[in-house]
Amino acid sequence: MRMKSIFRHETILFLVVIVALVILSIQAEQFATIDNLLNQGRFLTEVSLVALIMTFVIVTGGIDLSVGSILGLSAIVLGVAWKKLGLPLPLAILVALSVGTLAGLFNGIIITRFKVPPLIATLATLALYRGLAEGISQARSIRGYPEWFFILGQGEFFGIPTQLWIVAFFTLLTGFILTYTTWGRATYAIGANETAARFSGIAVDKTKLFIYAASGFAASLAAIIFVSRVSTTRSDMGMGLELDAITAVVLGGTSIFGGKGTIVGTFFGLILIQILKNGLSLAGVKSDGTYIAIGLVLILTLLISNLFNRNSEG
Amino acid sequence: MNTQNENSNKFFSRFLINYGQELVLLASIIILFVVVSQVNHRFLGGNNLNTIFAGNAYIGVAAIGMSILIITGNIDVSVGALIGVLATICGTLAVSGYPIWFAWTAPILVGIAVNSLVGIIVAYAGIPSIVVTLGMMSILRGGLISVTGGDWITDMPEGFFLAQQDFMGIRVPLLALIFFTILMFYIMSNTTWGRSLYAIGGNPEAARTSGIDLKKGVVIAFAVHGMFVGLSTILFATQLNIIQSTVPPNLELTVITASVIGGVSIMGGTGTVIGSSLATILFAAIGSSLIFIGVSAYWLRAIMGILILCTVLADMARRRRVVS
């Protein structure tokens, strides 16, 4: 029992993060500077927002492959609503957030109402939402956003990038919900045994609908921050984001079969990925070489953690 | 007396249940051909069909391997990245003066090796395949770009371009797809090995007590999948005069979609490779016919998405009816 708590997945991950930090700051001098670390945070934002809610999705035993496409769709809706339809930008932002949330809700409806397995349902909407983004934008990018809009993706508050405040807020919020509320408990129960949860009076379908809608919302919020960060809107934004987010969640110890997982784990997973990416490139490894490191770390961390868990079970 | 009749009725209804999804796909393809050729006569004419199918056959071949894997209850999200890596290996060998047969064999061998390793990790370390292949995708993708630097490979020797050849008026990739589909369908349904794969995916506990070695079975399924990824790569790498270091984005998801729309249950244990090949052909046909009808290229993917969604929903409705 005691052995188990020492070798919890989060603990192992935390150690890996520390080791990576130490090695990388020895290898590259600029790495451990506050400026660099904070700046790295900006690149972490979009995938973080998506991964936090993805944790909920995977804990229920589901998966959401369409988040990258929802990000693309929301970004395009933002641009088109503002530039083509001439809506005021704040209103366009609201429209984009609503479209993203609705897209997520639609996933939820296919999954709960028509009993389509989440992997297949979101595989289908991955194509659909990306297609809508391409169709609406006609592959044209949109630029020329007003200066104030860039505060979100390029500005600072008290010396810390704006979007990091947002990420911090959502990390605390989601961590709190998953650990301390009845909603969080329902999420775990659904993932571990959906039938028993339903028989216990838990509103299984409603909870899932809400979580998939939240996933869509997170993707659209990420879209707005993304657009603000790079000052432009394109329909291929967020491609492959789903796999990055899932990698972070799984690296964080969430079981792909559902029922287990924590926000703390996902948080460390995200940090580890980002410091690997940045640290290795500062240490002179070509930027694409870092993918190799991430893949290796994902497999090795799970291998180690599985080994320990298997030992402590017998 | 009328047992004969009853038996044939039974046979017919069982055929409908067992091959429902394949029949739906086949019917969709035929209807599509009839409708589109009414709108645009060139659709069925000339070499159009041959070109469409040949250009997409590599997806179908990869989907055969994927279907086998999904039938055992596993999945491979690294297939796109692997095809990219194998294509680069294939092209580089050909350009560097190795014999062409060697350049063609290498992707198959490397494919088998890489996927056997994945299979071993999945089976013996007990990490879910979606996670292992997620990591593998990252490794392969990173490895590919850092090795090639994004450069294209050109100037392959003559005789390398297998996928551009014709045989009796039909392009080689299409022939290969048909050949492997029939072969694997036969093997999957008529050998003990094929049956054991369905058993592993359908009810692992029962498979184990029936004396099937689950771990070995999973590793072999991965190895066979690796072989098909290698075969798919040959078709992919030899169809154009250049080999790009980037494969079409989301290729892995396209391959998985073909398998699943083809009726392979994502829960494992059911489905046939005929279904996945028909699904590949249907997608290729839909994509091309939309262009022939005059749909804007920008809306292609959205319409494909809606069609995929409809197929999925129709399939769910069909399954529920069969169950009840």
Add this chain to the structure above:
Amino acid sequence: MARFLMEKINQDVTLKIKNATKSFAGVTVLNNVSFDLYRGEVHSLLGENGAGKSTLIKILSGVHKPDQGKVILENKEFVFNSPKEAFKNGIATVYQELLVFPELTVAENIFLGHTPKTKIGLIDWKKIKADSRKILDSLDSHDLDVNARVGSLSVANRQRVEIAKALSQKTKVLIMDEPTAALADTDVKKLITVVKRLREQGVSILYVSHKMPEIFELSDKVSVLRDGNHVGTFNIKDVSEDLLVSKMVGRPVDKLYPISKGKFGKPILEVNNFTDGLRFKQVSFKLKRGEILGIAGVVGSGRSELAQSIFGINPSKGGSIKIDEKEVSIKKPKDARNLGIAYIPEDRGTQGLVKEMKISHNVSMANLDREANGILIIFKKEMQNAINAINKLGIRARNALQLVRQLSGGNQQKVVVAKWLQTEPRILIMDEPTRGIDVGAKSEIHQLMRNLADEGLAILMISSELPEVLGMSDRVLVMNNGTITKEFSKEHATPENVGAIMTQKVKETA
């Protein structure tokens, strides 16, 4: 002549188990167990859950290796490394949770793992189908289509497929692990005939069951295990049911059901013409406070569906429910809970518990939103409730944080009961309240039910075990083919009366 031959054959020992010992993680689950299995005998294996029965079976069938001891099959010593090896040497096992492949056909299932092949290594379909037919015919299952998908078969027929699979190879020893647990009465009778026929063919059968009537009808001998030890082997003629039970639990058990005071209050639940249009129709009954109302009926008679509709899991299509004489509408389980109804489902593992969660989390599951402060869980309260439940119901666990999956069946069932008592119900529906739990825990649950009823709770109990229905109920309804066919008062509810109604109706509808 035949009789004489059998006696003669009976002299041969087919399988000898000598000093089998096995421990897991330092806990000895099987300690020095020895006994002999003779040719052509049915040898029952009896013991509470955790007594070591399943470990013993798994050693014989090659799933586990013994730490010490020998398995001697026809004078040859064996250590089986895999189920396949045991099977090849003539030991076949029919497991409790049927291990068939729903997607494959009957014939494919029967020959899976040792498929006959043609000369060029392909599956010999003709032989498979012909042989399957032959085996099924020998089991009196002429009506079973060898081409049917197993997924479309009833539980009883799936089991026949499993038995046929066991017999598809030269089988010397057939191990049957609670084969009747999920069968309806008529199917149990058929199964017993099949087992008897196998015995005549000289197969040695090791038969594991909790059900005493079967054991007495079938067995030649019975061995009792307790806490991993072999308590004894008896000729069935020499023992009584009470003796066997006391050997199993290690103390004399009060076999009598707790006595009803016979004092009931006003009707609290009134169901009128309730219909789901499929599994049950036009069901009407009243349930009074302090009363235990039993529903007897075979598996598949619509009992569970009725209960689940009352509880709001499956929607009803007609009729009405009144609680305290006021008509109510129940659309989902939460509505039912809010009206004071609790439902303890028949399948504890999939419907009742989240086994990977702690006891405390399971206990709070149905009532968490009421105990919470808004959406905030009050952990202290949750913990205290769990500890109270553990003490009140006598749940044997290390502490409230233990995972439910680590508990025995009886204690798991108590956790389900605790969960629903937490909601302070006025009406408790219990579906198979003691299925698959051992004798000791069973009588504890029965006592608990009676105490709850005495406190004024109205209990609707569904059970396939006739003795339980008759022993516990103040009133008995017989359900058949989706309708309630007869009501018995406690005095008239004798096994003969109730059983007659059940079987009579079955014949009519068959």
